[in-house]
Structure formats: C-alpha cells, structure tokens
Amino acid sequence: MNIFLSLVLLLVSSLSLADEPxxxxxxxxxxxxxxxxxxxxxxxxxxxxxxxxxxxxxxxxxxxxxxxxxxxxxxxxxxxxxxxxxxxxxxxxxxxxxxxxxxxxxxxxxxxMATECNPDQRNGAGQTAAMYAGLFKRIELLNDLARKGADLNAEDAVGNTAARLANGEIRMPVSH
CATH class of the missing domain: 1.25.40.20 (Ankyrin repeat-containing domain)
Incomplete structure (x- = not known):
C-alpha cells in the first residue's frame, strides 16, 4: 500500500510540474x-x-x-x-x-517616428501609420509623418488613404 501511495504522489507531483510553464x-x-x-x-x-x-x-x-x-x-x-x-x-x-x-x-x-523605420510600412490590411493618424484625427502626427516622407495618398486594401481618412472618408470592405 505504501508503494502504491508513493507512486500516486509521485505521479501527481509530476503532473503538477508539467502544468507549470x-x-x-x-x-x-x-x-x-x-x-x-x-x-x-x-x-x-x-x-x-x-x-x-x-x-x-x-x-x-x-x-x-x-x-x-x-x-x-x-x-x-x-x-x-x-x-x-x-x-x-x-x-x-x-x-x-x-x-x-x-x-x-x-x-x-x-x-x-525618430527611428529608422519606413514611414510607409504596412500592416496586413495594407494600412500605414499615417492612415492610423488620419483615422484617429491625430493631425499633428499626420503632418509629422508627411514631413518624414510618408505617402498620404497610399491606399490600403479597400482604397483608404491617410488624407481621405483625415477628412472623415472611410471606405469599408464590400461584403458579398
């Protein structure tokens, strides 16, 4: 019985260790x-x-x-x-x-923005930091990104640009 109990305790302790990262x-x-x-x-x-x-x-x-x-x-x-x-x-x-x-x-x-990253780096939806700045009306940042060379007319996958987004024009994906 003691051997069985010892084996069970050993098994339980090893299982609890396996759960820890x-x-x-x-x-x-x-x-x-x-x-x-x-x-x-x-x-x-x-x-x-x-x-x-x-x-x-x-x-x-x-x-x-x-x-x-x-x-x-x-x-x-x-x-x-x-x-x-x-x-x-x-x-x-x-x-x-x-x-x-x-x-x-x-x-x-x-x-x-002071780092060496490309200001037109795109995410999986084709969006840029400038598009985020336009969408969320962060106009000063949008202007700073433009001075850094960001293309305010670059389009994402559905045709949004930073300039259009800053003007409140939001294009949404067309669902079929």
Missing amino acids: DVPTQLQTYYFDAARQGDVEMLNTFIASHYPLDAQDDKGYTALILAAYNGQSKAVEQLLNAGANACVQDKRGNTALMGAIFKGELKIARRL
Missing part, C-alpha cells in the same frame, strides 16, 4: 509584463542579461510594442536605447508606432 516561457512573461507596466528596473535586468529584446509572444508582440501601446514612455526609451527594433511587426503587421497612434500616445509616437 517552462523557464523560458516564465522569463518571457516577466519581460513582457515589465514592458507593459513600465518596470524599467526589471527591463534593465533583462537588458544587462542580453535577453533578446525583440522576442515575440504568440501574437507577435514585442516588449517595445507592449510598452508603446500601454503608454510606458520610459520603457519605450529604455528599450530603444538598448537596441530594440521599432520596425518589428506583430502577426497582424502592426508596429509599435501604429499601436501608439491608435492609443493616442503622442509623445511615444513621436519618439518612434
């Missing part, structure tokens, strides 16, 4: 949480440990995308200074800049 997954979770929450001290630990700054989660989000989207300007600055790539796209093709514009994080958007 592995160390790399846990580290990635801590890294992304630090970016999302703006925990610059924790990010410093990852940076000092040479953690891959452009690691992506299952949606393709990087720490920089998460920090930008969540309004964590100090974390954005820290990640960029450490070498994070602002041009990386998530699985939908969106960048940190697109997320910052969407969320109205103007200071962060301006910082991201």
Whole structure:
C-alpha cells in the first residue's frame, strides 16, 4: 500500500510540474509584463542579461510594442536605447508606432517616428501609420509623418488613404 501511495504522489507531483510553464516561457512573461507596466528596473535586468529584446509572444508582440501601446514612455526609451527594433511587426503587421497612434500616445509616437523605420510600412490590411493618424484625427502626427516622407495618398486594401481618412472618408470592405 505504501508503494502504491508513493507512486500516486509521485505521479501527481509530476503532473503538477508539467502544468507549470517552462523557464523560458516564465522569463518571457516577466519581460513582457515589465514592458507593459513600465518596470524599467526589471527591463534593465533583462537588458544587462542580453535577453533578446525583440522576442515575440504568440501574437507577435514585442516588449517595445507592449510598452508603446500601454503608454510606458520610459520603457519605450529604455528599450530603444538598448537596441530594440521599432520596425518589428506583430502577426497582424502592426508596429509599435501604429499601436501608439491608435492609443493616442503622442509623445511615444513621436519618439518612434525618430527611428529608422519606413514611414510607409504596412500592416496586413495594407494600412500605414499615417492612415492610423488620419483615422484617429491625430493631425499633428499626420503632418509629422508627411514631413518624414510618408505617402498620404497610399491606399490600403479597400482604397483608404491617410488624407481621405483625415477628412472623415472611410471606405469599408464590400461584403458579398
């Protein structure tokens, strides 16, 4: 009976260990949480440990995308200074800049616009950061993107342009 009980306890303990995420997954979770929450001290630990700054989660989000989207300007600055790539796209093709514009994080958007990314970089729907700026009436950012060389007349998959979106003209996909 004691042997049977010992085997059951061993089996249960091994099953509970199997449910816990592995160390790399846990580290990635801590890294992304630090970016999302703006925990610059924790990010410093990852940076000092040479953690891959452009690691992506299952949606393709990087720490920089998460920090930008969540309004964590100090974390954005820290990640960029450490070498994070602002041009990386998530699985939908969106960048940190697109997320910052969407969320109205103007200071962060301006910082991201100062990187070497193509201002006409497109997401999976063919949309650009300028289109986001037009859609959400972020006219100052739209003007800044135009000065950076963004094509305000570039069309997405349904014919929207940044200029049309800024004027309130929104084209929607035609359903059949």
